[in-house]
Amino acid sequence: MRKIGFMAAVLTILLAISGATTFAQTRKTTKKKPVLKKTTTTKVAVKPAIKLYTVELAQVIRVRMNSNLSSKTARIGDTFTTTV
Numbered sequence: 001m002r003k004i005g006f007m008a009a010v011l012t013i014l015l016a017i018s019g020a021t022t023f024a025q026t027r028k029t030t031k032k033k034p035v036l037k038k039t040t041t042t043k044v045a046v047k048p049a050i051k052l053y054t055v056e057l058a059q060v061i062r063v064r065m066n067s068n069l070s071s072k073t074a075r076i077g078d079t080f081t082t083t084v
Contacts, residue, residue, distance in 0.1 A: 063082035
């Protein structure tokens with residue numbers, strides 16, 4: 001009789017545990033909506049594009065120099081500006 005009572009108690013405990021896990025597994029899970037993370041952006045100042053023009057070979061154009069050039073200070077590759 002003791003064995004039957006002990007086995008009944010063990011069986012009851014096992015059924016209770018399996019029932020609890022079955023309940024936990026059948027619980028409806030809700031999906032969380034994805035959250036958009038806000039990022040901060042910094043705007044980079046864009047310099048206006050400089051228009052470059054090509055002058056054909058032997059074409060003459062009249063320009064006014066914006067600064068003086070001197071052979072004493074000027075070197076090959078130095079830049080200068082003009083007004084058309």
